[in-house]
Amino acid sequence: MPGENLSRDEAQERAALLSVDGYEVSLDLRSAVGDTEAEPRTFRSVTTIRFRCAEPGAATFADLIAPSVTSVSLNGRDLDPGAVFDGTRVQLEDLQADNELVVDAQCAYSRTGEGMHRFVDPEDGEVYLYTQYEPADSRRVFANFEQPDLKAPFRFEVRAPEGWVVWSNGAGELGDGVWRFAETKPISTYITAFAAGPYHYVTDRYSRTFDDGTTLEIPLGAMCRKGLAPHFDADDVFLVTKQGLDFFHDHFDYPYPFGKYDQAFVPEYNLGAMENPGLVTFREEYIFRGKVTQTAYEGRANVILHEMAHMWFGDLVTMEWWDDLWLKESFADFMGAFSLVEATRFKDGWITFANRRKAWAYRADQLPSTHPITADIHDLEDAKLNFDGITYAKGASVLKQLVAYVGRDAFLEGARRYFKRNAYGNTRLGDLLSVLEETSGRDLATWSRAWLQTAGVNSLTPQVILSAEGRVTELAVLQEAPESHPEMRPHRVAVGLYRRSPGGALERYARAEVDVDGPRTVVGELVGADAPELVLVNDDDLTYCKIRFDENSLATLRDRLGDITDPLARALCWSALWNLTRDALMPARDFVDLVLRFAGRESDIGVLQMLHAWVYTALTHYAAPDWRTEGGRLLAQGALKELRLAEPAGQHQLAWARFFATVASEEADLQLLRGLLEGTAKIDGLDVDQELRWAFLEPLAARGVADESTLAAELARDDTASGKRHQVRALAARPSTAVKAQAWAAVVESDALSNALVEATIAGFVQPSQRELLAPYAAKYFAAIERVWADRSIQIGMDVVKGLFPSLQDPRATLDATDTWLTAHENAAPALRRLVLEARDDLARALRAQACDEAATAG
16 A cells, blocks of 8 residues: 555654644544444544644645545645545645644554454453554554654543443543543654453552652553453552552652553454553453463563553653664563562563573574664564564663663663653664763763674683693683674673582582673683583573583583573573574484473473473474474373373473473374363363363364364353454364365455454464475465565564465475575565565574484484
């Protein structure tokens, strides 16, 4: 569609021309309910924008994506909608110094989670609405200037079906059938928000008395669909919320500026959450319908705190353009983990950060699309794809090192000055660095160039020389960089030496911190130490790097990984071993063997669940094809053993039960799953609740054991929105040519499914046990993706292009097919090419890993 993909150059030109004084937006959402044959279903949106122009007589445009526009008025002059509106933009000419634009449009409800999403609950027929805009979908709901640096205050009013409640960024009141909301502070368009419908709503309050005697009162709210109300543990949500508000007020010295603090858990949400001030939205999967591990509660708390950090980093102070997206996302990711550990019950949050978040960053930083943390974002499609492991997790990792580099006090004082200096404004990288230089007294230009403005991940390897008496003569850290990104960076690292204690535990007995800079750095402090059995570079996880091992340390880990008593050190070793496997330096079967021997001793449940995900990836993508069946059998056997040994009713038992279902393939294993579902088999303490039932049913469906009638019966038992998603996924998993054709058509050839059901169908369609059945879809994929990208929303396009890439097919043949497509489509949309290039890189990595694993057999 012309004009939908706003460029940075266009945004800069418009920002130089315009200043926005305010918006008044009136929505009529009564059309959300009732029968209609109109397609798409629409609602009325009337927007008044008051703005100034620096060059009277100039021309510009407003953004609006809508099926139709009824009228446009500029400074009292009626414009012909057919002449000025092209489907995405409203052209505005002959501007005055002061202007008033009024646009009356029919906007479309969304099924893709972009704009005004409309959801009909299959359980009770109730309709729920919510908005999701980032980076640029508020223009699907009202006319505006859709870029982050044209901030303005907003006044919203909404007409809604009788009996509904409506929420927005400010406090609302119902009068004369209209919900009217308090005017917001100056904010960007992408963080305005609505939720409307018969939501279950719970309230609380937060109170804070400051040193000057003033008191801040914040009304708290939390909501979800009525069908989820029995499972909604709002008390825990409020507990973490209050702990976070205490933490950020303690450290930021800037009172929460947006009045109330509502948190909406909404259906069919594409993201984890979104930081709309006063109305934060979350995916409703954070309300747990069944038993989950502590990892799930920790993850939810982290997201609550991440979004809360955005109230200051992102909402109060916002990046000028998406180049500096990291100014909000890296900080929120770091502050989320920081506050999680310091303010809540989840004291091991840095272990999860090291093991899970950094794994995301390491993968992203080795893709051909890797980019500096401060990225070069040409347009909105670029921006959409840069919500990635670099912007979030690598950025947060680098900020963690920055705190070590400048000091915690200097870092937090810099943040305080940053907020006060730039409140309700927009910033760039230099604005932040300048305050940190003030507070730390350090020149951060060199640090910034190395860490924020270059891409790639370094590897650090210990080199140990011992004397004849068995003492360290020299210990050095070797730094390497890939050829594609040869930057050597300064690293502040801890180097830990480990050996066996008399009781057999592998424990640290010496530690030294050192600034690694250049290809080789000697750690003088450790000279004379007793010979180590294990050297752990980046002990305590101070820097962002791939950890490597010397031969002796690697041999120790192969024999005694489970004897490491410190959980963070153990997690770092697991992460390093996984990186060795991904880099084709360790055979996949060796990683499988390590998991089989040591995962059962892992005390940290988050690390254990990460190991389950990693080892399944190793089996699916990195193991030699001839060994996959044997590897799967060994994993299922090991998982069942640990399931039976785990503490009854404990979270480790639950994790092993889910993993066993994932890898079960032999008849006896499938029959056990079926018996657990039917009640004819039992494992002491294992409660097979509804969520676990679906987890068992999908592999049974994929193996042809659970048929359509079985899945229909399960849906009747769990006739909810969640149950429907599970059923759709399991139906698409069945091993049938007709089933696969139907699933493919539903996703690729039709746009009838909602975003959540597209996601579920793709997840069920792609089954590692069905490689031959899926083979015909490789050619169909390359024939379809450019059309899908052009015709569908960017979110659905991303889901299809990433989710249906034929990664399970013969790697060499698929690489060739991918290269053929890339050569023939050099002018395809850059964002589409990026996704295909990333998938190609994953496949090439898998091919190298399979060769490494195959060589292990030959050896």
